[in-house]
Amino acid sequence: MTSFVSTLTRPKSAQAISLTKTPLTAVHHAAMTTHKRWPLGALRRAVSRSFSSSSSTASTTTDAASATFPLKNVTRSNFDSVLSELRSHVRAADFVAIDLEMTGITSAPWRESFEFDRFDIRYLKVRDSAEKFAVLQFGVCPFRWDPLKQSFIAHPHNFFVFPRQEIPLDGQSYEFLCQTSSMDFLAKYQFDFNACINEGISFLSRRQEDEALSRLKLGLMDSWQGSSECTDFPLVRVADVLFTERMKKKLSEWRDGLLQNRDGGLQYQSHSNELKQQLQTVFFEMRPALSLTGFTSHQLKLIKMLTKKHFKDLAYVHRSNEISSQELVVYTDSESDKDLLMKMMKDDHRKQAQRKIKDAVGFRHVVDLLSSESKLIVGHNCFLDIAHISRKFLGPLPPTAEEFVSSINKYLPHIIDTKILLNADNILQQQMKRARTTLSSAFSILCPEIAHGSKSSILPHQPCVKVEVQVDDLRSSNWNSGAKHEAGYDAFMTGCIFAQACSHLGVEFSPSRNLAQNEKLQKHINLLYLTWTNGVIIDLRTGNRIAESLGANLKKFPPILFENIILIWGFPSKLKAREIRECISKVFGPRSVTAIYHIDQTAVFVQFSKTELVSDFLTLKEVLEKNNDLITELHPLSKLLEGGNTGAASYEAYKEICSSPIAKILFADQAEAVGIKWKTKLLVPQVEVETQEHASSSPESTAKTESDVAGESETAKEVGDSEENNPPCGRFMNGEKNNPPYRRFMSDKIIDSLFADEVKHIRTVKY
């Protein structure tokens, strides 16, 4: 155990390593900036970390108990004790910050977030992610306001979670996906996978628990409790027949011995030594019994069968507890006594099974605690976090965002997203605009004192909110574990940002007031970015969608009209976007295509200028595919249809494809696997056709207009500017949390040709 604990404690030397590495990485990254944007972030992080470490050592001289102790790591060995402590912390807390680390973000490149994603598509993509990937770490950090110290007391907890199957769930074994780059990224941040897999806390969702309990009620858990109805099977092997005969003799000898010596005590003596060891007379629930040891499971099955068949007054009993299990043949006085015994055993098994199920609930106790205490939950760009919580601890996610939102609102009634908070307030936004509203940059800008001990605040008139960290008996008002991308620490940063933002908004802290009811926070509470790319916010209370409008560049770009969009996939791989555009323009006119957008190298969205063109195109394509003559070959579209694998469909098919659980890496394969039988399909939109306004704060995240086709890349600057200091698909949240448009799909490339390598390029630049 000790060795394990030591592995959990992240080596402090990591800081030193990152420090020395810095110049090297800088060179490396400078050379690679075009290919990999994120290392810049890593560099920055390294720099800031080295900075923070040096500052923290400086402060150690002033504050003896400062800065260096690790946060509370929780695994299954210390889970129970931590849980009871956490209960009191959460009860006393004003709010609880959370953060999750997962095994990946997107199951395929085309499942990343695009500007052309309608809100329902976006939800489907998030749902797919939450369904497929596993949570490995869960950070919980309760914050309590201490009015005497005029400071928050934070208790950062870092739970290692692993979806071990503690009880069999209906034959099906769970399986989760890992995104290679995410795993690699986590490994780079010294994530301890061994701790996770060996010692991670398992859990059951509410749905799983209910199912297990109801199966128990039906008596079906018996099978795994080992007391299933003994099936009668014919004895085939000679060895079995002989064994059965001998055991029959032994058992009747033993029983007869009991009956004869009723008054004179037990005098059963087995004749053979070997059997004596295997059969020992004991007492079980005040009844004489033979304890069976050293038999194989097959032999036990035979004994069980013959006991049932030949001895009315003997009962075969299996008893087990946490420590051991025991097989017994028990003597009963009468039929009713036997029934009594069997009933007792059955109850015993049931209780045990119930206990087992209860134990298997495991980590869900923590989330249930947050739910039952109805505390204010604080996350950073946490829609995906919340989706994971819902999927892992409630049950499978509903098909629509509205249903999801209403179920989560019942489970966690007060959720606040610091990203919303930062973007909603003008002053904060201005401050943040210099940097990005990513978790780590927001933290270092809003809480410089905590982040690197510096007193200078970007909000000059605002005092820094003090946060004191308590882990077990260690306390520090100047704590910095330095372990970013560790759920517990990220949760702590989120909480600090929230506290600072509250103070800026003039929210007064006091233990008597409930933050969740605070009127100044009301207009921010329960709002989450459904898609940060498009600035669409969903209200958890009502399920309404709000397009965050910043107005400025609304006119500059054409709106995305989903009913004008057509999906084309499986075209010849050498075809570039420009050629596709030319192809279509030749048929439908030079101004027919508004935009072309690559989903991946096998598929594009084409937005037409008129809705009718969608059906026109699909009809024409069908006609061309039917007649295979010279005219077809000479037709301008034949270039697109070459190879015969080209599929096309209206936007609704995109939804169908996204909602499928199948995970093919290439879009064209996915479309085929989803079983879209039609190569050409026109679906009448079920959702009211709507225009998704491009009203996000990220102007570059919009499709290009015709005029932009000229090929200038004026957005490149902005891309560079807002590109984030986080790795591509890094830790899960990062993609979302830290990056404005979470997948920056370099819009200057939208029209431009996309060679395979360019697709790759975009992929790595990402968000």
Add this chain to the structure above:
Amino acid sequence: MVAALLQLQRRLFCSKVSQTHRQQRQWSVKQVTKSNFKDSLEEFSTHLSSSDFIAVSLQNTGSFNAPWHRVSPFDTPDTAYLKARYAADRFQLLQFAVCPFKITDGSKVTAHPYNFHLFPRDELNLGMPSYSFSCQPSFLTAMARQGFDFNACINDGISYLSRAQESVAKVRMGNPIPICNFMQSSTTPPTVADSIFKERIKSRLKHWKHGLDNSSMKTEEALVSSLRKLISGFEQYSSRPCITIDVCSDRQVQLVIEVVGEFSDDLVPLILPSKGGEVQSVRVVLTSSKEDKDLLEREIQNLEYNHNQKVRGFREVIDLISASQKPVVSHNTLNDFSFIHSKFIAPLPPSLNEFVSSLSMVFPSIFDINHLMKETGALEKCTNLFAAKSYLKNRFFVPIDIDVQHQALSNEGKIHGQNVVRICQLFAKLCSVLRITSTAMELGNKHVASGLEGYANIFNSFSRRPQEPVDGDIRVWTKSPRKASCEDLVFLWGFGDRLSTRMLKGLLQGAHDIFSEEFDVRLVDNSCAIVVFWQSGLAQSFLDAMNSDKISGSLRDMVSEGLRAVGYGTYKRACELGLWEVDLADSLEKAMDDVDCSDKSDSDTKPSEIYWCNDLMINLDDL
């Protein structure tokens, strides 16, 4: 039933662990990670050349997530392959143990076991080898219990690219290719355009070289020379002057190479592919002497070699094995080689035949321990190495002396990859039992012993051997030896949850006259059962009865309550279409819906047989 199965699996697994604990003796297996890969590769290559066979053993992150996804006795080779393919596509290999070995005197095995730790890291930043992969927690915890270090694996595991991925990567990275790698085939008669092009190139080269000769006379300062380079566009390749000639077709590449060859001996042409893969330009490098030219060529070769090593990573090992053309032994060849093919060769083809032919190009002979076990007459379920070993131990006296050639390593804790040595041992035993060893040894490397030939390349442990008569029905190799053909099989579902086999059989017996004849029922998963009619033709009449409107009695009631039945063809189609739902019933229903394909697959009514086995097998390797 399934729950019981799972429990059994778990228990068996425990016994497996305890067995390894009991057996204190561990062979020293060389553990290879990224840091010692290069050295180990050379060592491996020498060991490989001195051995006769290669044993392989893989550690995957999972095998199947629903009971029916596992290869079952009722699978034909085709459906078994589809199931194996489904697993190989999703799961990942984390350990790959390889052991070149040879058997001398029939009883002495000299083995060189290696255990490679793999992780599909995207070393080249190309989104390869794998974007994501699936894991089953049970597999990971099992590995964890054996002391597997996941941190080390993810940090220090060796990456790789499959052959197919390598060719894509090469194109994308656009490294210069020396002409020896460029095909020089077409000998079309030169056209006028060609000769004009040639003349132009020739004069360009002449001017360039002339200019160089002049300037090289003077020794310029570094600044001046770099300025000159900027202005005149002179380029350098590894400190040698060079010129880049743009081309627009392969023909022109050919011509440029010809011109360079005619022009002068000290010029070396290099081909630069564009990002799209086509040749875009030829770079001509001027060397100062014959020696310098050789040096340059060697430099380029080294560069390519290093680059290839970086690209191929662990696949070098696969390529070495493949190049040796030596027989490969594995425990479950269908599973193992579908993984190997999918990760190191190319994506798995849609059908078993294509798979087998593609694989045989890479590995000409493959032996399956499971299959060899059956050849010894083993009717027991020896689906794991330990069972096989103890079976052989009880039946035959075959002392095998294992000599593991590695130096004792400083081992902390468990040594991974022990199984591969067990495979060597088992194989040696089996050869000896089947009396085929002695001949094998004399035949050298190129050919497998004729005695062994009959056992090679059998991919489904459940399938019949090729030499068995094709019209032969099913041979059941467990308790009750019975025969059945796929046409006599029917899948049933919609009979309500959680019925035991016996209850279901009872229900059916009372349902229809057909069931007064002899039949058997097995549950495939919670929702679906498979029925075998021992009298041929009854399956079809049952299906007809289910679909006729004259249906009556309790069968009618059952149908109205949701009972459905389909023939084996629908099951096959479900596998072919990749309808891997959790419940087989759902997959079958979807397959029924798929009308388009039904016509197609009905047409190829190739009767095939399966091995009807009375128990669903439990494969320890699947845990």
